[in-house]
Amino acid sequence: MLPANIILFTDLDGTLLDHRTFSWGAAEDALYEIARRRVPLVFCTSKTRAEVEWLRRKIGNAHPFITENGGGIFIPHGYFPQRIEGAVTVKTYHCIALARPYDEITEALEDIAAEAGVEAVGFHQMSAKEIAENSGLDPQQVQLARQRDYDEPFFLAGATPKKEEKFIRLARERKFEVVRGSRFWHIHSGSDKGRAVRELMKHFRAAWRMKLRAIALGDSANDLPMLAAADAAVLLPRHDGSLDEAVTSELPRVTRGSAPGPEGWNDAVLKLLSA
C-alpha cells in the first residue's frame, strides 16, 4: 500500500496519553490503523528525548519526533534519503536544534533569579526524589525526564507576585521564554512546536515529492503553534471536558474532539482516516 498523503503530529500528555495514568490503551484501534496505512505519526511534546524514546519503543514508533516543546527535532538516520542541512548527529539521529542548549538555560535561570531577588529551584538542582514528589512521575520516568537538552522546569520558592513579575520581565528582556505549566514553571529560548512542524514537513516533502498535509492533535495552549502550523487540527477537551480557550480564541474553527485523551484521540484519528 502506498503511504497516505498525511503526516500526523500529536501532543502526548492529555492527548495521546491519559493525563493521569499516561496510558494510550484507548487509542489502540487508531494506532493500528495508522501503522497499517503507513501514516507517519510524529510525537510533538514537552517531554525529553529519553522519555519519547521509551514511549516509541513501547508503542513501536520509528518516525521522527519533536521534543521539549519544539526545542529539538530528531530524525532517525536513514529515514529520509536527502542530506539534512544544519543537523548534528545525536546517538542514531540527525538532530535539528531550534532552541538554545540546556547549559545556557540553567545558567540564565540562576542569573535572572538572583537579579530578581527570587529563589528558583530547577530540575538540575533537585534530587530524583524531589522531582518525583512534585511531578507525579514514577522514579524510572524521573530519570528520563531529567535528561534535558533545551528546557528547564523549576519552581519559585516563596516569591511574591511582584517578584514573579520582575523575574518574567528580566527573562524576556534577555530573550528567554518563561511559562507557568500545571506543575512547574518552564524556561527556554527558541523552542517552538509550530516551527518544528513546518521544518519537519519541509523534509517530508523533499523526500516524498508529493502533496502532503500536516494534521495535528493537541489539548492545550502549548499546542497552539503546532495546531496553527498544521493544515488541519483537532483540539481535544481537557479531562474536565472543557476546551482550552487560549486555543479556541485563536483558532475558532479548530475541529473539536469528542472526549479527552486517548479515547478522543482514537475517535478523531479514525474519523480523519475514513474521511
Ligand SMILES: [Mg+2]
Ligand atoms: Mg498536552
